[in-house]
Amino acid sequence: MNYFSPVRNVLSVVVYPIQTLASLPSDTSEWMSDFFQSRKELKEKNAQLEAINLSNSIRLQSLQDLQRENMRLRELLGSSFRLPERVKVAEILAIDLDPFSQQVVIDKGEGYDVFIGQAVLDATGVMGQVVKVSKVSSHVILLTNPSHALPVQVNRNGVRAVVTGRGLGKTLQLEHVPHNADIRVGDLLVTSGLGGRFPVGYPVGRVVSVSSAQGQAFAHVLVEPAAKLSTSREVLLVLAAESFSTAEDTEVVGEQVNNE
């Protein structure tokens, strides 16, 4: 498999102009609609954004306080504390790939230190992860791809599960959930970070239906993805997180246990 990735890299650069060209019509129409926006619309939009900004900054103030408190408490518990991840912005090329593959192309590649397995978010939640990287672009596999799985936990009570895709435009589903698991409709699922690929605590989706049919080994749980998979244009690439200082922390925990 790896023998062919240089070939793919080179060919990706060859086809990149065609991909950019294909995304041109929707880029242009977007630019046009930006350009011909009326003053009134812009003012309305601005007022709206300011309101959102205000509420966000209020929340951010309390967040900083909470973060520090969280860190102190974690220190008291002797467990590892998380550093905030940093992100980088990339843009999705507006092109349709093969509908079976459910991937999108973004306009950042090796040149911007994009790497395979990097988590991709949008403003509202997790979108997927990078699967192929070339010099100038990379392919991102979406959550909805049936071959994509992502470790999550329920935000309410920390129940862990694995969420997999079911196809484009369909909801996600939770795999191997026992019938008695405490998962309810409306529960927010966040990344658990257990796979080591995704950062912890980003929203993945909300549970929309839980059904446990008799005779089935596991409960059937459907999840509506939080990210706007088909409409967002800007995505965030999470930088390689040094979020866990695992070796030291496990030692600390071990010592504490010994002391007790």
Next chain:
Amino acid sequence: MSKSSYGGGVIITTLIIAALLTLLPLPDYVRVFRPEFVGLTLIYWALAVPQRVGISFAWSIGLLMDVMLGGALGLLAFTYSLLVYLVLQFHLQLRQYPMWQQALSVFSLILLLQILFVFASSHSAGWTFWMPAIMSMLIWPLVYHLLRGVRRTFHVH
């Protein structure tokens, strides 16, 4: 003779346009009806100028399309070379057919392509699986006349 020297360029240009049509973003409910543009273009050129469009050419185009669409490397390369092989094998018969019969042959060729694609991609396919083949069949007369116009204008022999 000098005019036919840029025949290759014309063929490549039509294929690039076909690739652009394949990549063009469409709403989800329309995109399942998208015909297999690159396949159609390859079929036409293999039919009209079989000495210029060979299996290795189809293979390279397929490889580029694989990279462009992000599928398994070599899948489209294989299916396109098979497509062109079949057309080259039967191009004398295909040329004699009336248009509707040609369109039916195109239907079966594109269907074959789709079947190979679904086999290899391990995804279940619903009713939308038939759509590219059916739409390709329906627009084949249009593609045929359009590309024949192009071929005659630019004297591709």
